[in-house]
Every structure is written in structure tokens, then in C-alpha cells.
Amino acid sequence: xxxxxxxxxxxxxxxxxxxxxxxxxxxxxxxxxxxxxxxxxxxxxxxxxxxxxxxxxxxxxxxxxxxxxxxxxxxxxxxxxxxxxxxxxxxxxxxxxxxxxxxxxxxxxxxxxxxxxxxxxxxxxxxxxxxxxxxxxxxxxxxxxxxxxxxxxxxxxxxxxxxxxxxxxxxxxxxxxxxxxxxxxxxxxxxxxxxxxxxxxxxxxxxxxxxxxxxxxxxxxxxxxxxxxxxxxxxxxxxxxxxxxxxxxxxxxxxxxxxxxxxxxxxxxxxxxxxxxxxxxxxxxxxxxxxxxxxxxxxxxxxxxxxxxxxxxxxxxxxxxxxxxxxxxxxxxxxxxxxxxxxxxxxxxxxxxxxxxxxxxxxxxxxxxxxxxxxxxxxxxxxxxxxxxxxxxxxxxxxxxxxxxxxxxxxxxxxxxxxx
Numbered sequence: 001x002x003x004x005x006x007x008x009x010x011x012x013x014x015x016x017x018x019x020x021x022x023x024x025x026x027x028x029x030x031x032x033x034x035x036x037x038x039x040x041x042x043x044x045x046x047x048x049x050x051x052x053x054x055x056x057x058x059x060x061x062x063x064x065x066x067x068x069x070x071x072x073x074x075x076x077x078x079x080x081x082x083x084x085x086x087x088x089x090x091x092x093x094x095x096x097x098x099x100x101x102x103x104x105x106x107x108x109x110x111x112x113x114x115x116x117x118x119x120x121x122x123x124x125x126x127x128x129x130x131x132x133x134x135x136x137x138x139x140x141x142x143x144x145x146x147x148x149x150x151x152x153x154x155x156x157x158x159x160x161x162x163x164x165x166x167x168x169x170x171x172x173x174x175x176x177x178x179x180x181x182x183x184x185x186x187x188x189x190x191x192x193x194x195x196x197x198x199x200x201x202x203x204x205x206x207x208x209x210x211x212x213x214x215x216x217x218x219x220x221x222x223x224x225x226x227x228x229x230x231x232x233x234x235x236x237x238x239x240x241x242x243x244x245x246x247x248x249x250x251x252x253x254x255x256x257x258x259x260x261x262x263x264x265x266x267x268x269x270x271x272x273x274x275x276x277x278x279x280x281x282x283x284x285x286x287x288x289x290x291x292x293x294x295x296x297x298x299x300x301x302x303x304x305x306x307x308x309x310x311x312x313x314x315x316x317x318x319x320x321x322x323x324x325x326x327x328x329x330x331x332x333x334x335x336x337x338x339x340x341x342x343x344x345x346x347x348x349x350x351x352x353x354x355x356x357x358x359x360x361x362x363x364x365x366x367x368x369x370x371x372x373x374x375x376x377x378x379x380x381x382x383x384x385x386x387x388x389x390x391x392x393x394x395x396x397x398x399x400x401x402x403x404x405x406x407x408x409x410x411x412x413x414x415x416x417x418x419x420x
Contacts (some may be wrong), residue, residue: 002174004173006176010176010177011176011177011265014176014177014178015178015266017029018031018071018073019266021332022082022266022352022388023352024349024350024352024385024386025385025386026384026385026419027385028419028420029353029373029418029420030378030387030413030417030419031388032070032389032390032417033071033074033075033180033354034066034071034073034074034075035139035391035395036394037076037103037394038079038101038102038103038397039395039397039401040061040065040395041061041101042099042101042397043064044060044065045304047095047096047308048103051052051079052084054160055166058078058166059077059078059080062167063175064075064175066177069403069406069411070414071177071410072123072178073177073179073388074179075180075181077168077170077177078163078164078167079103079163080103081094082156082160083103084094085156086285089138089139089152091108091135092106093106093150101396102396103184103396104407107295109196109198109201110131110134111198113205113209113217115196116209116213116216117215117216119196119216119219119220120212121219122420123216124223126253131196138152139185159378161234164234164237165238168235168236168237168238169238174314177264180307181235181267181307182266182268182269182270183232183236183263183269183304184227184270185227185269185270185299187220187273187275187288187291188221188224188291189288189291190273190274190275191223191368192216193275194274199278201238202275206279206283210287216244217287221291222419224389225260225295225298228295229254232304235267236267246264249261259300260298260302261302262302262303263299263303265304265305267297268306268308268332269305269307270304270307270309271307272308272309273292273309274399276288276312277311278312279344285321289322292322293326293420296327297326297327299330301325303328305331306330306332306333307331307334309334310333310338310343312333312337313337313338319338319347322347322351323346323348323350328351329351329352331351332353332396333351333354334353334354334355335354335356335392340377341380344380344387347386349385349386353387353388354387355389355390355391356387357374357380357392359391359395361373361405362405362409363400364402370405371408371409373409374389374412375416377389377413378416382417383420389410389413
């Protein structure tokens with residue numbers, strides 16, 4: 001039988017552990033956070049197809065690994081994209097791999113360089129009139145056909161929204177487990193890289209169409225703030241009774257008045273950065289840094305906290321600029337391919353960091369080697385606080401990790417990483 005009182009206490013302790021680390025305070029122990037996505041389904045012995053259309057089965061499957069292995073916080077409690085919603089509109093952008101578990105993404109970015117000027121003039125008009133019909137074939141038809149396609153997409157959308165709510169509720173109430181991700185922030189240049197122009201096109205346009213790209217990027221920047229507002233509301237549901245004043249303020253100031261509502265300090269606003277590893281230092285400074293600083297500052301001033309994944313390898317200079325320019329304690333940086341020990345020296349006590357445990361080591365090395373490395377992470381990154389233990393990359397596929405090693409390092413850090 002579920003002990004809801006105990007789970008409430010666990011939840012509160014774990015949230016405090018995470019927020020103390022984010023603020024570069026010294027918590028009672030180093031928090032252990034997962035970086036698990038679709039791997040959770042493999043652990044539960046199920047597949048993407050099995051859980052699609054079954055909300056409770058979906059979130060319970062995601063929760064199985066948290067019952068067996070120690071964590072202070074989950075990354076996400078559900079699949080982060082709806083395959084069925086895209087398929088309903090004639091798109092195969094997201095799909096399950098042959099293993100049935102790994103959620104994959106196929107680039108489909110039908111924007112061309114000539115579109116930059118149109119985006120600079122009116123981003124929303126261009127997206128509605130040109131981009132959506134190109135990307136979703138079923139919206140490229142008569143008004144009646146478009147209306148039919150819209151209504152056909154509602155059931156999978158409502159299922160996805162229901163999964164967001166159910167996942168947060170189940171993890172908090174039945175597992176006592178906080179969820180780290182509570183919204184999404186997309187840097188303006190990453191909008192083009194991730195959704196509109198794609199990897200090859202954006203990287204090429206930085207050199208060939210830079211002026212047009214800058215104008216379009218600046219025009220779309222305000223929608224980065226709208227995305228934060230919309231996703232934070234969706235991904236922090238369901239509200240507690242004590243949250244009703246916050247929810248009312250959010251509705252009035254954020255939706256009705258179009259202003260800046262108050263964000264919660266936890267869960268955090270996820271910011272996956274994809275473009276910087278493909279930019280030179282000078283390009284990063286010109287095209288990316290100012291937007292990053294502005295969005296981090298905005299989130300902090302609204303009461304929230306940004307959770308940035310430094311995907312790929314950024315290099316020393318970019319990290320130094322982030323440390324110098326980004327408001328203190330406004331961001332927790334997940335270090336992927338950069339040297340996390342050097343990153344800690346750069347960020348010091350201004351910004352918290354997360355990650356460090358190599359996924360490849362957990363998959364290929366012995367238990368003792370893994371634990372020894374976890375000890376080094378705690379000893380070198382943890383003494384002054386501001387560190388969250390996690391893997392260096394997301395767990396997606398069934399073979400991504402030796403689960404015995406994963407369990408061993410998490411338990412070790414939980415015990416060894418105590419401050420008091």
C-alpha cells in the first residue's frame with residue numbers, strides 16, 4: 001500500500017536537495033538525478049507501441065526503474081514527443097526504432113533561404129501559411145480537409161497532455177519523486193536548427209545568409225518567451241491547492257494580459273542547446289550569447305531556473321563567456337562532452353553543474369571502476385555544493401547501460417556524498 005505521507009516528505013526533501021544544489025548552496029547530500037528518456041520502457045519490459053494510447057500504463061512503466069534504483073530526481077516521467085500526433089497529420093518526424101524502445105527523430109525542415117525575409121516580416125504568418133502545410137501534408141488542402149485534419153489531431157494531443165499531467169502526479173504522489181523538467185526554453189537560433197531549417201541548412205546559412213538569418217532570428221526571439229510560458233504551465237500540472245493563487249496570476253498576467261507570469265523555482269525550464277558546438281567562438285558571441293543571457297535573465301527575474309544541456313563539445317571560451325555573462329545562479333549546466341572537472345573550475349560557485357558519469361563507462365567498465373570514478377566526481381566536484389550527480393548523456397536505447405553498474409554508482413553517491 002502506498003504511504004502518501006512518507007512520499008510527501010521524500011518529495012519535499014528531494015526538491016530541497018535539488019534547489020539547494022542549483023543555488024550553489026550545500027545541501028544535506030549530493031543529489032542524484034536521472035537522465036533517462038525512453039530507456040525506462042526497456043527497463044519496464046515494454047515498448048513505445050505498447051504504451052501509446054494507455055496513459056496509466058505509460059507513466060507506470062516510466063516509474064519502474066525509480067522503484068529499484070536510488071534517485072533524488074527524475075529527468076522526465078514520459079515520452080517527450082507524441083508519435084501519433086505527427087502520424088495523424090501525415091508526418092513521420094518522430095518514430096520508434098527497430099528495438100521498439102528508442103524514440104528517434106528524422107529531420108524534416110522544409111524551410112529555404114528565401115524564407116528568412118518573410119519570417120523577419122511576420123513569423124507567425126509564415127509558419128501558419130507556409131511552414132505548417134509543407135511539414136504536415138494533411139494541412140495542405142482545402143479548408144474542409146484542413147479542419148478535418150485539425151480535429152483528427154485532437155485525440156493524440158489530449159492524450160499527450162493527459163500524460164504530462166498524469167506523469168507528474170504519479171511520480172510525486174506514488175514515488176515521492178520530483179521531476180526536473182518543468183517547461184522548455186529554445187534559443188532563437190536553435191529554432192532554426194531544430195525545427196525550421198535543420199542542421200545542414202542552418203550551419204550553411206550562418207556563412208552564406210548571415211544578415212537575413214540575424215533578422216529572422218531577432219523576429220522570432222519573442223516567441224522563445226511565449227514557449228516558456230506555455231510549456232511551464234503544461235508541465236507543472238496538476239496544481240496543488242496552495243498553487244491556485246499562482247495559477248490565477250499565471251492565467252491573468254501570462255494569458256489574458258500577455259505579460260510575464262511568475263515561474264516556479266522548481267521544476268526547471270529545460271534548455272537543450274544544439275547549435276553552439278557547430279559555431280566558432282566568434283560566431284557564438286555574435287549569434288547566440290546575447291540571446292542566451294537574455295533568456296536566462298528573464299527566467300530568473302520571473303522566479304524560475306534554467307536547466308541547460310551543453311550538448312556536444314563547447315570549448316573553454318564559450319564556457320568562460322557563459323560564466324561571466326549569465327546571471328549568477330540562474331542556470332544549472334549539464335556537461336556532456338566537455339571536461340566536467342575543467343567546467344567546474346570555470347563556473348566555480350557562480351553556476352551549478354550536473355552530469356559527469358560517463359554512460360560509456362557504465363556500459364563497458366567493471367563495477368569497481370565505475371564506483372571509483374563516481375568517487376572522484378564527488379571528491380572533486382562536490383565539496384562546495386552546486387553539483388548534481390548524473391550521467392553525461394541521456395539513456396535512450398536498451399543497451400545504453402549495464403544496469404548493475406548504474407545502480408551501484410547511484411547508491412554509492414547517495415551514501416558517500418553526504419555533507420552532514
